[in-house]
Amino acid sequence: xxxxxxxxxxxxxxxxxxxxxxxxxxxxxxxxxxxxxxxxxxxxxxxxxxxxxxxxxxxxxxxxxxxxxxxxx
Amino acid sequence: xxxxxxxxxxxxxxxxxxxxxxxxxxxxxxxxxxxxxxxxxxxxxxxxxxxxxxxxxxxxxxxxxxxxxxxxxxxxxxxxxxxxxxxxxxxxxxxxxxxxxxxxxxxxxxxxxxxxxxxxxxxxxxxxxxxxxxxxxxxxxxxxxxxxxxxxxxxxxxxxxxxxxxxxxxxxxxxxxxxxxxxxxxxxxxxxxxxxxxxxxxxxxxxxxxxxxxxxxxxxxxxxxxxxxxxxxxxxxxxxxxxxxxxxxxxxxxxxxxxxxxxxxxxxxxxxxxxxxxxxxxxxxxxxxxxxxxxxxxxxxxxxxxxxxxxxxxxxxxxxxxxxxxxxxxxxxxxxxxxxxxxxxxxxxxxxxxxxxxxxxxxxxxxxxxxxxxxxxxxxxxxxxxxxxxxxxxxxxxxxxxxxxxxxxxxxxxxx
Numbered sequence: 001x002x003x004x005x006x007x008x009x010x011x012x013x014x015x016x017x018x019x020x021x022x023x024x025x026x027x028x029x030x031x032x033x034x035x036x037x038x039x040x041x042x043x044x045x046x047x048x049x050x051x052x053x054x055x056x057x058x059x060x061x062x063x064x065x066x067x068x069x070x071x072x073x
Numbered sequence: 074x075x076x077x078x079x080x081x082x083x084x085x086x087x088x089x090x091x092x093x094x095x096x097x098x099x100x101x102x103x104x105x106x107x108x109x110x111x112x113x114x115x116x117x118x119x120x121x122x123x124x125x126x127x128x129x130x131x132x133x134x135x136x137x138x139x140x141x142x143x144x145x146x147x148x149x150x151x152x153x154x155x156x157x158x159x160x161x162x163x164x165x166x167x168x169x170x171x172x173x174x175x176x177x178x179x180x181x182x183x184x185x186x187x188x189x190x191x192x193x194x195x196x197x198x199x200x201x202x203x204x205x206x207x208x209x210x211x212x213x214x215x216x217x218x219x220x221x222x223x224x225x226x227x228x229x230x231x232x233x234x235x236x237x238x239x240x241x242x243x244x245x246x247x248x249x250x251x252x253x254x255x256x257x258x259x260x261x262x263x264x265x266x267x268x269x270x271x272x273x274x275x276x277x278x279x280x281x282x283x284x285x286x287x288x289x290x291x292x293x294x295x296x297x298x299x300x301x302x303x304x305x306x307x308x309x310x311x312x313x314x315x316x317x318x319x320x321x322x323x324x325x326x327x328x329x330x331x332x333x334x335x336x337x338x339x340x341x342x343x344x345x346x347x348x349x350x351x352x353x354x355x356x357x358x359x360x361x362x363x364x365x366x367x368x369x370x371x372x373x374x375x376x377x378x379x380x381x382x383x384x385x386x387x388x389x390x391x392x393x394x395x396x397x398x399x400x401x402x403x404x405x406x407x408x409x410x411x412x413x414x415x416x417x418x419x420x421x422x423x424x425x426x427x428x429x430x431x432x433x434x435x436x437x438x439x440x441x442x443x444x445x446x447x448x449x450x451x452x453x454x455x456x457x458x459x460x461x462x463x464x465x466x467x468x469x470x471x472x473x474x475x476x477x478x479x480x481x482x483x484x485x486x487x488x489x
Contacts, residue, residue, distance in 0.1 A: 023286065024287075025221065031289050032286055034341065037292065044103050044126070045484045047105075048122055053427075055419075056478075057425075058419045059333065059358070060331060062333060062335030065212060065229045065278035065300075066199065066212050
């Protein structure tokens with residue numbers, strides 16, 4: 001059931017993605033470039049926090065797939 | 074004399090490496106340090122995570138990076154897990170091993186990024202060692218920026234070739250999971266010690282992402298992550314009481330498929346010069362764990378150089394289908410679960426919340442360079458408190474009622 005829901009979600013995403021168009025002109029992108037609006041703007045601090053949190057939960061996702069060992073005692 | 078020549082050679086080499094970099098302002102150095110501490114009932118854990126990375130961009134289309142990080146772990150963990158029904162008739166059956174966890178993970182990584190027009194390609198490799206674990210992994214990713222950079226699509230893949238230490242079992246019990254004996258310590262691991270062996274773990278990880286700018290102040294991100302694990306996925310040190318007088322090494326399935334969908338939204342609130350950030354994530358896997366996480370952050374500029382972030386997170390998961398707090402009996406959800414058993418609290422049903430604060434100060438000189446070298450220097454300090462609430466997991470037959478953890482990070486980033 002969850003797999004079907006995820007599949008449907010991905011289909012919707014693909015439809016939206018293919019219909020996406022330039023909505024913001026380059027000269028309007030100043031705020032999007034502000035460090036508070038950037039995704040993964042502080043990757044080192046985020047990775048350190050995520051490493052500690054992920055090792056104490058039974059789930060993963062949304063934070064990249066770089067690998068690099070366990071460290072999970 | 075030789076030392077003098079050697080120092081001169083090193084000096085020339087460093088000057089040669091840094092001179093073009095300094096002219097082009099393309100060296101990025103970071104060091105980040107994390108401290109995690111938790112002390113719930115009868116156990117405790119302290120982890121110090123230092124790291125450093127260096128990225129050099131010799132040309133506009135190429136970044137080269139190398140890094141190192143470590144986990145210095147000390148604390149206690151559950152060596153033998155029993156539940157309240159068994160504890161009632163066998164007091165102190167739970168064994169918390171106060172000296173069992175002293176580990177050091179060292180991880181080195183390197184990689185490069187290539188850029189051409191709207192396409193960015195990245196590849197990397199990482200190698201890590203622990204007393205009882207070895208990991209080799211590579212990762213590749215591709216990203217494209219389209220529609221005037223309003224849409225970014227990214228795909229990532231990583232593969233781990235890992236191995237974990239285990240004890241050599243007596244021949245008579247080697248095919249009987251109920252008779253396997255847990256590893257007592259990491260002495261002799263990854264050596265020619267005849268009492269030790271290694272077992273492999275293969276991990277394939279995938280991620281696809283779409284980031285979209287909708288208005289000058291609104292953007293969203295959607296991510297799908299998948300992971301397939303195969304191999305020895307148990308904790309080799311942990312034993313579980315599975316029947317009257319029967320203690321066996323933790324026994325998890327050898328395969329696990331995991332997937333999650335995450336959505337994020339960033340919205341800039343012009344009147345307060347700050348950004349609201351929201352995130353949700355749904356997860357499920359073939360072990361029967363489903364989870365949901367929600368995150369909210371608010372980050373605001375205080376002056377030109379200082380930013381402060383207030384953040385919170387809520388998380389809830391169900392337990393694995395084969396997880397039980399007591400495999401010897403008791404009322405549901407206790408009792409026998411089938412061919413697998415686990416003493417891992419991360420596979421038990423629980424929920425958690427966390428709140429945190431982060432401050433970032435960035436020095437950017439009005440003219441020239443800081444200390445004659447740096448074009449900018451960024452300092453970051455954060456602290457979070459995390460509270461875990463276990464629905465069924467017990468230690469010594471009693472629920473954990475004070476599972477609170479503290480996490481602090483300090484980071485310095487310098488651009489040259």
